[in-house]
Amino acid sequence: MGLPIETLPNLSLARPGLDRHALRRSEPDLLPRLLAQPTTRVLVVRGDTVPVVAGAGQDGPALALRPPTETDSTALVLYLGQDGEGTAYLAVVEPAAPSGQTASAGSSGSGGEEAGDEGEQWRTLRQIGADLSDRDATLFATALALANWHATHTHCPRCGATTTPDQGGWLRRCDAEGSEHYPRTDVAVIMSVIDDEDRILLARGAGWGTGRFSVLAGFLEPGESLAAAVAREVHEEVGLEVRDVEYLGDQPWPFPNSIMVGFTARATASDLRIQESEIAEARWFTKDEYREILATGQVSASTRLSIARRIIERWLGHDLADVAPA
Known part of the structure; x- marks a missing residue:
C-alpha cells in the first residue's frame, strides 16, 4: 500500500503528546x-538516556516515570507540562554515568512506574524514540533538548556571570544583572532533490x-528564508540549482537543540559538483536502483526515528521496511 504524497506519515517526535501549559511556568x-x-x-534524565520499561501487556517501550523523591530538589528540575x-x-536531570559504566536501572531514585517483569533499561532517544507513544516521545525530546541547553548556558552571554534556572527550567537569569535568556532552537532544512527522471x-x-x-541537509542562516536555505545548501554541497521547493513537514531534533524542516525540490540539471569538505560522495538513484542496493545491503537506510527516512519513503512510495530491515 502506497504512502500519501502530501504529508510525511508516522513522523516520530512531530505529533503533540502533552499540553506544555506554558502559563504555569511563571507561577510562584x-x-x-x-x-x-x-x-x-x-x-x-541521565546524560542522553532515560529509564525505559517494556513490561507485559504493553505494545512497546514506555518511559519509566515515578513520583517525586526528597532528593529531586537538589538536581536541575524541568517542568514539561501536564496531560x-x-x-x-x-x-530531573542527573549527571551522566562515568564513561565505560552502565547506569543501573534502580539507582539514584530511578525506580519505574509499573515496571513489569523485565525491569528498566537506560536508553537514548535514537534507540527507542520511534517506538514511544506520542506523550512519551514528547516528554523525552523536550527534556533532552532543555537539558542540553542548560548544560551549555551556565553563564551569561552578555557579562559572563553565572545564570540560574527560572520559570520551570524554561529560562536562565543572569545572577549579576538580571537579564533573561531562553532556550535556543537551531533550524535546519533537510530535503529530497528530484530530477526530471524522478x-x-x-x-x-x-x-x-x-x-x-541520505538526503541533503544544512542549517538556516540569519536573514534567510527556509526556501532560500534549501536552494543555497543544495547549490553549495552538490552544485545544483533547484526549483519548486515544497514543504513536507518538520521534526524536533534535540541533538543537541535543532528542528529539522523537511522539503522536496526539483533539480534543473543533473550534473553534480561536489563540495568535498562536506560531501564524500553523491549519486542519483532510480526507485528500482535504490530498492536493489538497499535490499542487498550496499546502502543502509536512515533510522525510523529520522525525518530523512520519511522523506525518502515519500519519494519511493512505500515504507523502507518493505525492502530492508529497519
Missing part, C-alpha cells in the same frame, strides 16, 4: 509544589561510513 514556587505532590510524574487529566510531568539525489557526508547515504 511551581516546582517545589509539584515536587510535593505524589501524583506528579518524574522522568529522570488532559491534570497530571503534571517533570524532568531520480533522487542521495549523498554520503564527509566522515560517514561506506554505504551510508
